[in-house]
Amino acid sequence: QQQVKQSPQSLIVQKGGISIINCAYENTAFDYFPWYQQFPGKGPALLIAIRPDVSEKKEGRFTISFNKSAKQFSLHIMDSQPGDSATYFCAAIRKGGYNKLIFGAGTRLAVHP
Amino acid sequence: DVKVTQSSRYLVKRTGEKVFLECVQDMDHENMFWYRQDPGLGLRLIYFSYDVKMKEKGDIPEGYSVSREKKERFSLILESASTNQTSMYLCASSFGGSLYNEQFFGPGTRLTVL
Numbered sequence: 001q002q003q004v005k006q007s008p009q010s011l012i013v014q015k016g017g018i019s020i021i022n023c024a025y026e027n028t029a030f031d032y033f034p035w036y037q038q039f040p041g042k043g044p045a046l047l048i049a050i051r052p053d054v055s056e057k058k059e060g061r062f063t064i065s066f067n068k069s070a071k072q073f074s075l076h077i078m079d080s081q082p083g084d085s086a087t088y089f090c091a092a093i094r095k096g097g098y099n100k101l102i103f104g105a106g107t108r109l110a111v112h113p
Numbered sequence: 114d115v116k117v118t119q120s121s122r123y124l125v126k127r128t129g130e131k132v133f134l135e136c137v138q139d140m141d142h143e144n145m146f147w148y149r150q151d152p153g154l155g156l157r158l159i160y161f162s163y164d165v166k167m168k169e170k171g172d173i174p175e176g177y178s179v180s181r182e183k184k185e186r187f188s189l190i191l192e193s194a195s196t197n198q199t200s201m202y203l204c205a206s207s208f209g210g211s212l213y214n215e216q217f218f219g220p221g222t223r224l225t226v227l
């Protein structure tokens with residue numbers, strides 16, 4: 001049973017479009033929500049992260065929106081580029097433990113030129 | 114620049130063999146992690162270690178064990194490999210002391226058990 005539910009499983013976007021990936025969770029003990037980006041043949045790398053006391057965080061073309069009451073958060077990639085084609089994982093970390101990541105199932109993004 | 118290296122990129126083993134996957138990090142990180150990555154399931158934590166000789170079970174420890182004799186090295190052991198352990202294995206490390214410390218991942222080892 002997936003503690004962090006991620007959708008869609010795959011996404012195709014045209015260059016310049018907006019990519020949106022959604023995640024939802026149930027456990028209110030989660031206290032930190034990072035997103036990881038993974039290119040083929042590489043390990044995941046931290047892209048952007050948010051804490052639940054903030055509703056939005058933006059870094060360049062990447063924005064996390066966080067809705068604490070709905071227990072949902074999403075990644076928006078503005079002006080999507082072919083170089084953004086990768087697999088994206090949302091994750092959550094529980095309060096009070098070591099920084100053990102609980103991952104969503106992943107979204108494979110393809111940005112077409 | 115943080116570097117997490119894994120001993121093999123690809124490994125093919127037979128059912129019943131003992132398999133060792135090695136991970137080394139060069140940033141003096143306290144925490145080290147082993148995940149397996151399967152399509153549609155994301156990454157799932159097998160074991161982690163927060164200090165030398167210390168280990169904690171993750172979400173799917175069955176069929177695996179770990180060893181951490183030195184701070185920079187964390188080994189994953191499959192005592193008797195089975196076909197359902199065919200997967201991509203990823204090692205990660207981070208500083209301790211905070212939930213918010215970034216985990217740095219190695220490139221992964223793709224293990225096939227025949």
